Structures are given as C-alpha cells and as structure tokens.
Amino acid sequence: MRMVEVQQVFKTFGARSTLVRALNNLSFKIERGEFVGIMGPSGAGKTTLLNIVSTIDKPTTGRVYLAGQEITQLSEAELTILRRDQIGFIFQDFNLLSALTVRENIIFPLTLTGIATAEIQKRLAHFSQQLELGDLLERYPDELSIGQKQRVSAARALMSKPKILFADEPTGSLDSKSATELLQYLATINLDDETTIMMVTHDAFTASYCNRILFIKDGAFYSEVVRSGSRQHFFNQIIDMQAAIGGGVRRDRTNRI
Numbered sequence: 001m002r003m004v005e006v007q008q009v010f011k012t013f014g015a016r017s018t019l020v021r022a023l024n025n026l027s028f029k030i031e032r033g034e035f036v037g038i039m040g041p042s043g044a045g046k047t048t049l050l051n052i053v054s055t056i057d058k059p060t061t062g063r064v065y066l067a068g069q070e071i072t073q074l075s076e077a078e079l080t081i082l083r084r085d086q087i088g089f090i091f092q093d094f095n096l097l098s099a100l101t102v103r104e105n106i107i108f109p110l111t112l113t114g115i116a117t118a119e120i121q122k123r124l125a126h127f128s129q130q131l132e133l134g135d136l137l138e139r140y141p142d143e144l145s146i147g148q149k150q151r152v153s154a155a156r157a158l159m160s161k162p163k164i165l166f167a168d169e170p171t172g173s174l175d176s177k178s179a180t181e182l183l184q185y186l187a188t189i190n191l192d193d194e195t196t197i198m199m200v201t202h203d204a205f206t207a208s209y210c211n212r213i214l215f216i217k218d219g220a221f222y223s224e225v226v227r228s229g230s231r232q233h234f235f236n237q238i239i240d241m242q243a244a245i246g247g248g249v250r251r252d253r254t255n256r257i
C-alpha cells in the first residue's frame with residue numbers, strides 16, 4: 001500500500017522581490033512500512049516538504065496523497081481526523097506540556113479521541129516499556145534529560161498507533177548514546193508495527209537507520225540511495241552523496257558508525 005505520494009508539488013513563500021521557491025516540481029512515493037530519510041543542503045526545502053506531507057502546511061500547487069487521501073482537497077475537519085487517526089509527529093523541541101507529568105503528556109492526546117481507558121492504559125504500558133519510560137511516568141518534563149524528553153515525545157506520537165510517523169531532526173539535540181537509542185527504537189517500531197517513518201535529518205549516522213534516503217536540492221529531487229547491504233556501507237553511500245550534492249551540508253560527527 002502506498003502511504004505517501006507527492007505529485008509535482010511547488011511551494012513558494014512571499015511575493016515578487018521576496019519570492020522564494022522552496023519546492024520546485026517535486027514528485028516521489030513512499031510505500032507502507034518504509035523508513036525514509038529526507039536529506040539535502042541547508043535551505044533545500046526539507047522542512048517545508050515535511051510540513052506539507054504532514055498536513056501542517058499546504059502546497060502552492062500540486063497534489064499530495066496520504067494513506068490514499070488527497071490531503072490538498074480535505075476540509076479542516078477532515079484533516080483533524082486524519083491527523084488524529086493516522087499521523088504521529090516527533091518535534092525537535094518536544095512540545096511537552098510542563099504542567100503535566102510524563103504519564104499525562106503521553107496519554108493526553110488520546111483522551112480527546114474517545115478510545116476506552118483500558119485500551120489507553122494498555123498502550124501506555126506497551127510504549128513506556130518499549131521506550132524505557134516506566135520509572136519516569138510520574139516526573140514532570142523539567143525533571144528529565146533531553147534524551148528522556150525525546151523518548152516521551154516519541155511515546156506520545158506512537159500512542160495513537162499512527163500509520164505514518166513524521167520526525168524533523170529527531171536526534172538534533174541528543175548526545176550520541178541517546179540518539180542511537182532513539183534510532184534503535186524507531187527502527188524497532190518500523191519493523192514490528194510496520195509504522196511508515198519519514199524523517200528529515202542532516203546527519204548521515206541518523207540517516208543510516210533508514211531504508212532509503214531522498215536527497216533534495218533547491219526544492220527539487222536530486223537523487224536517492226537505497227540500503228542494500230550493511231549499515232556501514234549505507235552510511236558510506238550517504239556520505240558520498242552528501243559530498244556530491246554539496247552546498248552547505250553540515251559536517252558529520254564522524255566518518256564511521
């Protein structure tokens with residue numbers, strides 16, 4: 001089943017002298033169960049693309065299908081249902097509510113959906129175990145490390161059992177141990193639950209956990225790399241493509257994984 005289809009999408013910001021063409025005739029597809037990275041130089045349009053596919057923003061022209069629905073044609077009410085039932089987000093700044101405990105932060109979005117309390121508790125137990133949050137449930141966000149906050153953010157995103165998970169630089173503020181742990185959780189969820197993941201990253205190490213990387217440049221498709229062998233080999237291919245694409249790609253922490 002096709003989870004994402006982007007057809008000839010253009011996105012412009014501003015007008016006349018301030019006009020920026022952030023996406024310039026971009027087309028691609030993502031099948032169910034893929035773990036896809038979006039990479040490219042600074043300003044290439046990665047976040048703009050993620051915002052459009054995840055229904056946060058709209059394209060100027062072009063079509064975007066998500067789980068079979070053409071999202072550019074949906075009303076605000078229909079989009080709300082789509083977001084609630086099909087989509088999970090992991091934000092770089094976590095978006096945790098400081099007045100709520102970890103437990104409350106994780107279950108809060110589901111309490112608005114009418115899902116039975118027993119089912120919510122079952123999911124909470126599952127994801128807090130999978131993301132190792134069991135001892136942290138009664139703490140407040142201010143009492144957590146950055147890596148712990150990111151895991152809470154991931155658990156909250158997964159509670160609705162989204163068909164697709166969107167992540168923008170999810171490891172951006174994590175140390176390498178926390179980043180590795182989060183990526184291993186994402187890879188597990190991708191495999192076990194067949195959750196499709198679309199993740200924007202600058203980092204080749206982070207990207208090496210994906211199955212496929214779409215490279216974009218100047219808002220247009222540039223190239224893709226598909227994992228076929230070891231993660232080290234995939235990582236090397238990603239580094240090579242970053243070198244080829246040029247133009248403001250951040251340096252990676254290391255050239256080994």
Ligand SMILES: Nc1ncnc2c1ncn2[C@@H]1O[C@H](COP(=O)(O)OP(=O)(O)OP(=O)(O)O)[C@@H](O)[C@H]1O
Pocket residue numbers: 013014020021022040041042043044045046047048049
């Ligand atoms: N709201 C906006 N108004 C005007 N221009 C914008 C807006 N959002 C993005 N842009 C411009 O669109 C282009 C693409 O931006 P975008 O944030 O998508 O790039 P990116 O690939 O995510 O960059 P980075 O890797 O630096 O985060 C850039 O030239 C940016 O300045």
